[in-house]
Amino acid sequence: MIRFCTQCAAPAAMTIPPGDNLPRAVCSRCGHIHYENPRLVVGCVCAWENRILLCRRAIEPRLGRWTLPAGFMENGETTAAAAARETLEEACAVTIIDSPFAMINVAHINQVHLFYRGRLSRAEFAAGEESLEVGLVGEADIPWDDLAFASVRLCLQHYFEDRRRGAFGFHALDLPLL
């Protein structure tokens, strides 16, 4: 919610700018238009032999639940760099990033979640600042009822399905599932 102009500090109000068709926060004094757009959350399904790296969240939302290393992409980086950085930050693990694996629209919260497939370069990992614990988990031991996010569940379901088929694809999906 943008209440004041980032350029001149005057009050901003939601209005449709000329030539536009959606309401934007427009400055009442200087006319600056504040665009708000969806954010990319980028993560990684990071494998070591037949197990994958999961992190138990040390922060809200979903503190204590399990997730894939993932987080908001930063300005100036590529999507693959973001996936590698998040894996390093949350799981203290160095990853070889392979291919994009799943792109999941979460339109009701203005996010697009993008998961890569990757491999640990060695079996070394530890809990980063935002994780309570980090572990390598086989398919049989995935805590399906204790995952942090629907996108993580959906990504992992497709991952294991593809792995059983012997071929990884790229999956474009929307949440919630209708």
Next chain:
Amino acid sequence: MIRFCTQCAAPAAMTIPPGDNLPRAVCSRCGHIHYENPRLVVGCVCAWENRILLCRRAIEPRLGRWTLPAGFMENGETTAAAAARETLEEACAVTIIDSPFAMINVAHINQVHLFYRGRLSRAEFAAGEESLEVGLVGEADIPWDDLAFASVRLCLQHYFEDRRRGAFGFHALDLPLL
């Protein structure tokens, strides 16, 4: 550039918040942190028989140059919906969206460009407000030297390459090409 706080109008300054590792625009009074993240530009390679839909830009940047229908993804929509909306807005064309085709990181301008493959549902199109003209163009007639953006060129190169091979993939690419 965020000069003033969107929540309380006090001056904001670039500083690294506690627990973070990147400078953010932080409010000097209320402490509100303004995160800035890459934006998604979503578009479509929209085919009718063996030609594709190109638009000549009526707006800056690159006024007068040719491009694929594409634009900033909006809050509340999915990537596929954004691709269809942009094709409707810029080319007045109704599209059947098929699959994601190319994801191109343009990190130096904090953008990710995502192009879908699609098909016109009928051969009806016209210049939208942001286009000077719109046309169906065969591979031999693509104005390679007069395209608006490097990402559009890269996307089209891969599109025709895949079409010759007889199989469309999903391409994750970075610009500038190194």
